[in-house]
Each structure stands twice: as structure tokens, then as C-alpha cells.
Amino acid sequence: MAANTKSTNGGSKKVMRYNRWGYIFLLPFFIVFVIFQLIPLATTIYNSFFENYRSGLKQIGPNFIGFANYAKILSSPDLWKYVGNTLIMWLIGFIPQILVSLLLAAWFTDPSLNLRGKRFFKTVIYLPNLIMASAFAMLFFTLFADSGPVNSMLVQMGLISKPFKFFSSTVATRSLVGFMNFIMWTGNTTILLMAGMMGIDPTLFEAAEVDGASANQIFRRITLPLLRPILVYVLITSLIGGLQMFDVPQILTNGSGDPARNTMTMVMWLNKHLYSKNYGMGGALSVLMFLLTGVLSIAVFHITGNDEKTDR
Amino acid sequence: MEQKTKKPHNSVHGRRFLAYFVLILMSFLCLVWFYILFINATRSNGELSRGFTPFPGSNLVKNFTGMLHSTQPVVRGMLNSVLVSGLSAILCTYFSTMTAYAIHAYRFKGRKAMYTLILAIMMIPTQVTALGFIQLLTKMKLMDSYVGLIIPSIAAPATFFYLKQYMDSVLSISLIEAARMDGAGEFYTFNKIVIPLMKPAIAVQAIFTFVGSWNNYFTPSLVLKTETKKTLPVLIAELRGADFLKFDMGIVYMTIAFSIFPVIIVYLLLSKYIVGGVQLGGVKE
CATH class of the missing domain: 1.10.3720.10 (MetI-like)
Structure with missing residues (x-):
């Protein structure tokens, strides 16, 4: 505390001395980031240029092969199939999610509706977001199993004569994955959109009401256009999350992505490469996913304008 | 004139009814799975194989001890x-x-x-x-x-x-x-x-x-x-x-419940802060 014994108007030199503490306080983050994120990222990229896998008991490689892994993976019909699966299941969940969230957020923030129990509904609808996705998927697997309670209810009600095999149907399995994502993420999106709607200048709504606009018109002509940046933000962050889809389809199908690998996502495929120690192909797939999320993140960055706001 | 004052009034009622309807439906879709999970965790394997009932069974403790001694x-x-x-x-x-x-x-x-x-x-x-x-x-x-x-x-x-x-x-x-x-x-x-x-x-x-x-x-x-x-x-x-269909299904449900319910209880106790936190933070994952 030598600095303190000096006169207080010691000027910038003293401030400079304090400012060195910034490095010390940053150190834990920086060290952990370099060891557990940066080095793994670098070695993942490095691996993608090598032929390195196991064939039975025999280890092939590592041999440097340049971009051959990328050429192989990009020309593989599997990649495009799994990208398609991931996007389809994301969309099955995202479309109802954004529609319902918009409705709920508009209702929650509409003072003329004056809904009761808002806190209760928000609490309930947000709840599934915190549930362990793997346990939730296991629950759905038991509930929708051939001899599970859903089938027994449908049979009891006479809607079907014999159990429907949900997990043998591509449409049913994909829909279940999408539905679970819908249930898990609607609350979160609703709360985000609500924050956006509450940020809109209330005099705009009042003026529109005075001019005789209907609730429907106000929503479409004022709320939606002003909400666009947040909607785009929700869309892209949800897409980034969707590309990482893993827990639900992995547990639901026991990692097989069945029926006919139609529910296999990109990360499930990556997980397979990691387990079989196919590091070359796994690396190339990781790098492709990294680039894809990178592009999407830059888009988010631009929308939120984080880079501008940083320095005050 | 009369119609003019009546109409917005009616439309607010209609919209409020629709809002409550959708909210209750969403709440049902969010909660029903955990209700079924709770019910099934209280029933024995035999009861479970006979189909679903909306009422709890009497096997809660037995399933719990069964889970404690499972493989x-x-x-x-x-x-x-x-x-x-x-x-x-x-x-x-x-x-x-x-x-x-x-x-x-x-x-x-x-x-x-x-x-x-x-x-x-x-x-x-x-x-x-x-x-x-x-x-x-x-x-x-x-x-x-x-x-x-x-x-x-x-x-x-x-x-x-x-x-x-x-x-x-x-x-x-x-x-x-x-x-x-x-x-x-x-x-x-x-x-x-x-x-x-x-x-x-x-x-x-x-x-x-x-x-x-x-x-x-x-x-x-x-x-x-x-x-x-x-x-x-x-x-x-x-x-x-595992080939879990050979398992005691009561215990399977109990195990799922055991991993889900602690978070639900913590959430219900702290929901005010959690929902507020999401609202403030914007991004979570």
C-alpha cells in the first residue's frame, strides 16, 4: 500500500499502478480459457488434418493428409442427412415455440387484458427449461413406449386398436423431439420477448388506440416491427442451440438415431466419432460446426451491437 | 354509438378468454408429464403393466427402497x-x-x-x-x-x-x-x-x-x-x-423422478429470482 502513503494527487502514475491489478484479476479466467478451451480448439483443428482412426484392433495413423477429411466429410451423404435431420427437428420445435411465445408475451404485457396469475403461468411455463434433458427424454421414452401409459390410454379410449409404435415412425420420433424442445424453450423465449415488448414506448400504443387501431393491428403494425431485432436474435441463438441438439434424441433413441438414422443429429454423429476414436473425421466435423456457429455468432454480435457498447 | 362502446369491450373479453385458454393449455402441456411421472413412481410394476390410472398407487416407499438397492x-x-x-x-x-x-x-x-x-x-x-x-x-x-x-x-x-x-x-x-x-x-x-x-x-x-x-x-x-x-x-x-423393459418399471420411474424432482423443488422455492434473472440477463446458454 505504498501508493496510499504518497499524496493523493500523485496523478496518473498511481492509477497506472492500480491498473496493473487488472491483469492479476483476469489471470484465472485467462489461464483456464487457454488450457481448457483454446488448446482443445487448436488440437481439434490440428486433428482434422490427420488420418487417425481405429480399424478393429489396428490403429491407422496419425498420418498427415491435408484437407482429405474435409473432402470426405463434405461429400458424404451422411453429413447432409444429419444436417437435414437437425434442422427439421429444430424447426418442428421452433415454429410453434416462436408463435406461442409471441402470443403469450403480447398477452402478458397488454395492460388492457389485465391477466391474473401472470407470475404463476410464467413460473410453470419456464419450468421445463430447467429439467434435465436426458431424464426428460428418458421419461418420454417410457411414456411413449409400445407398452407405455400413452399407448395404454389411447387403446383404452378406443382411439387405436393396438399400440402405436412411436419409435418406429420417423414422423412420430422427430415430432416428439421437436415437441420436447418446444416445451423446454417456450418459457425462456416468452420471457425474452416480454422484456423486448416492455421496452417499447407505451405512448405508441396509446396513440394507436386513440386512432382506433384494433389489438390485432397494433400487434402487427407496431409490436412486431419494433420487436424485429429481438426476434432475429431469438431466431439465431435458437438456431445455434438447435445445431447442438444432442441430449434429447440421443437418449430417446439410445444413440442410434433410429428409425433409419432419421433422428441422428450432427452432435450425435460427432459423439459417435469420439467414442470410436475416429479423431480425423471427428476433428473435421467439429471444425465445420465451429465455423457454422461462428458465422451465426457474428450475426448475433452485429444485431445486439455488443462491440459498440463495450467501452463507456 | 351503443355498438361502438360495446364492441371493444366484447373483444377484450374474447381475447382474455382465448389468453386464459392458451395459458391453461400450455401449463397443462408443461406439467402433465411430471404428474404422470409422479403417479407412476408410486405404482408397482404389476399395476403399471395393467395400464395408466390418474391416481397414485401405494408403492412409493417400496419403489424408493428398490431404487436404493438397484444395480x-x-x-x-x-x-x-x-x-x-x-x-x-x-x-x-x-x-x-x-x-x-x-x-x-x-x-x-x-x-x-x-x-x-x-x-x-x-x-x-x-x-x-x-x-x-x-x-x-x-x-x-x-x-x-x-x-x-x-x-x-x-x-x-x-x-x-x-x-x-x-x-x-x-x-x-x-x-x-x-x-x-x-x-x-x-x-x-x-x-x-x-x-x-x-x-x-x-x-x-x-x-x-x-x-x-x-x-x-x-x-x-x-x-x-x-x-x-x-x-x-x-x-x-x-x-x-440397458434392456430396461425387463426392469421393474416402478423403479425406473422412481429413478427418473429422483433426478428431476430436486430441481423442481429448488425451482419452486426460488422461482421469483430465476424468472427475474432470465428477464434481466437475456442470454442464458
Whole structure:
């Protein structure tokens, strides 16, 4: 505390001395980031240029092969199939999610509706977001199993004569994955959109009401256009999350992505490469996913304008 | 004239009715699964095979003791999960506050670049670095250990971002300067002034980090190999992998309930802060 014994108007030199503490306080983050994120990222990229896998008991490689892994993976019909699966299941969940969230957020923030129990509904609808996705998927697997309670209810009600095999149907399995994502993420999106709607200048709504606009018109002509940046933000962050889809389809199908690998996502495929120690192909797939999320993140960055706001 | 005043009144009623209808339907869709889970966890295997009833059975205790003595170390798994998630939450929030403080309180060379870097890496999914991460843990002889699951939580850009924003609104530079005038050291100021001031935000982020770690399946499933070291999500996945239809279904439901209900109870107790936290923070994952 030598600095303190000096006169207080010691000027910038003293401030400079304090400012060195910034490095010390940053150190834990920086060290952990370099060891557990940066080095793994670098070695993942490095691996993608090598032929390195196991064939039975025999280890092939590592041999440097340049971009051959990328050429192989990009020309593989599997990649495009799994990208398609991931996007389809994301969309099955995202479309109802954004529609319902918009409705709920508009209702929650509409003072003329004056809904009761808002806190209760928000609490309930947000709840599934915190549930362990793997346990939730296991629950759905038991509930929708051939001899599970859903089938027994449908049979009891006479809607079907014999159990429907949900997990043998591509449409049913994909829909279940999408539905679970819908249930898990609607609350979160609703709360985000609500924050956006509450940020809109209330005099705009009042003026529109005075001019005789209907609730429907106000929503479409004022709320939606002003909400666009947040909607785009929700869309892209949800897409980034969707590309990482893993827990639900992995547990639901026991990692097989069945029926006919139609529910296999990109990360499930990556997980397979990691387990079989196919590091070359796994690396190339990781790098492709990294680039894809990178592009999407830059888009988010631009929308939120984080880079501008940083320095005050 | 009469019609004009009547019409908006009616439309508000109609919209309110529709709003309640959709809200109740959504609440039903969010809760019914956990209700069925609870009911089924109280019924015996025989009762379960005879079909679903909406009323609880009498096998709650029996299923619970059955789970305790099942082939899977479920209780051990829960203790492991508590340990990993608890330590992650503590380390993550303490060091993220420290990182936020470094950026907030000091003007050093490279500060802006560092801030931009942290924001830029916010969206990188853990999955894309998993390959290198596993190789690294293997080389460091840290496979099948909790170190690789706990320590990386120190570098958590999303938590940092939330805490930094909160810090901007509560911590003024003049307060830090006053502490310096009183002769407080920098670490003392951080631990005794900054941390207490940040408590509300730290609590929210601690909950999110805990739940995130509690629910995490991808990394633990790659790292943990010994049965007694596995966390709950890995055990649940194992349950799915086994030929579980031969199992006592009452116990299967009980195991799922055992891993879901603690989070539900904590959530119901703290929901005010959690929902408020989502509202403030914007980004979670």
C-alpha cells in the first residue's frame, strides 16, 4: 500500500499502478480459457488434418493428409442427412415455440387484458427449461413406449386398436423431439420477448388506440416491427442451440438415431466419432460446426451491437 | 354509438378468454408429464403393466427402497452430481465476478481486446472443442476425474457478461477509490466490498450454473468411466441403454423422478429470482 502513503494527487502514475491489478484479476479466467478451451480448439483443428482412426484392433495413423477429411466429410451423404435431420427437428420445435411465445408475451404485457396469475403461468411455463434433458427424454421414452401409459390410454379410449409404435415412425420420433424442445424453450423465449415488448414506448400504443387501431393491428403494425431485432436474435441463438441438439434424441433413441438414422443429429454423429476414436473425421466435423456457429455468432454480435457498447 | 362502446369491450373479453385458454393449455402441456411421472413412481410394476390410472398407487416407499438397492448407484450418482454442480457454481460465479471486476474497475492495455474476445467466445459450443478436450484430459491423466468437469467452469463468458452488466449498474469507481483511500488492498476490496454488493446477481448465476452442470450429459458421458463416479445424467442414459423393459418399471420411474424432482423443488422455492434473472440477463446458454 505504498501508493496510499504518497499524496493523493500523485496523478496518473498511481492509477497506472492500480491498473496493473487488472491483469492479476483476469489471470484465472485467462489461464483456464487457454488450457481448457483454446488448446482443445487448436488440437481439434490440428486433428482434422490427420488420418487417425481405429480399424478393429489396428490403429491407422496419425498420418498427415491435408484437407482429405474435409473432402470426405463434405461429400458424404451422411453429413447432409444429419444436417437435414437437425434442422427439421429444430424447426418442428421452433415454429410453434416462436408463435406461442409471441402470443403469450403480447398477452402478458397488454395492460388492457389485465391477466391474473401472470407470475404463476410464467413460473410453470419456464419450468421445463430447467429439467434435465436426458431424464426428460428418458421419461418420454417410457411414456411413449409400445407398452407405455400413452399407448395404454389411447387403446383404452378406443382411439387405436393396438399400440402405436412411436419409435418406429420417423414422423412420430422427430415430432416428439421437436415437441420436447418446444416445451423446454417456450418459457425462456416468452420471457425474452416480454422484456423486448416492455421496452417499447407505451405512448405508441396509446396513440394507436386513440386512432382506433384494433389489438390485432397494433400487434402487427407496431409490436412486431419494433420487436424485429429481438426476434432475429431469438431466431439465431435458437438456431445455434438447435445445431447442438444432442441430449434429447440421443437418449430417446439410445444413440442410434433410429428409425433409419432419421433422428441422428450432427452432435450425435460427432459423439459417435469420439467414442470410436475416429479423431480425423471427428476433428473435421467439429471444425465445420465451429465455423457454422461462428458465422451465426457474428450475426448475433452485429444485431445486439455488443462491440459498440463495450467501452463507456 | 351503443355498438361502438360495446364492441371493444366484447373483444377484450374474447381475447382474455382465448389468453386464459392458451395459458391453461400450455401449463397443462408443461406439467402433465411430471404428474404422470409422479403417479407412476408410486405404482408397482404389476399395476403399471395393467395400464395408466390418474391416481397414485401405494408403492412409493417400496419403489424408493428398490431404487436404493438397484444395480445402479443412484444415490451415489446424486451425491456426485451435487459435488460437481456445487463446486462448479461456486468457482464459476467467484471467478466470473473477478473477471468482470478486472474489466470494470481497471484501465489496462488490452482491456478492450480482452472484453471483445470474451464476448466473441460466448457462443462457441463445448461440443466443437470436445475432441481436443478429451485428448488433453487423457494426456494430463485427468480422465475419469471431476477436475475436467469443474475447473473449466471458471472461464464462463455468459456468466461473466451477466455479472459485468449488473456490476455496471451497482458498482461505482468512486466506491473503489474510497476503499483505496482507507488503505484497503485490491483483493480485500474485491472480497469484502465487491462480492457482497454483487450478491443478488451472483445468486442468480449460481443457480443457473448449478442447474446447467446438474443437467449436463455430453461432457460427463465422455469423461467419467467408473460406475461409482458417474453423475445422474450418465446413469439415466445407462438406464436407457440397458434392456430396461425387463426392469421393474416402478423403479425406473422412481429413478427418473429422483433426478428431476430436486430441481423442481429448488425451482419452486426460488422461482421469483430465476424468472427475474432470465428477464434481466437475456442470454442464458
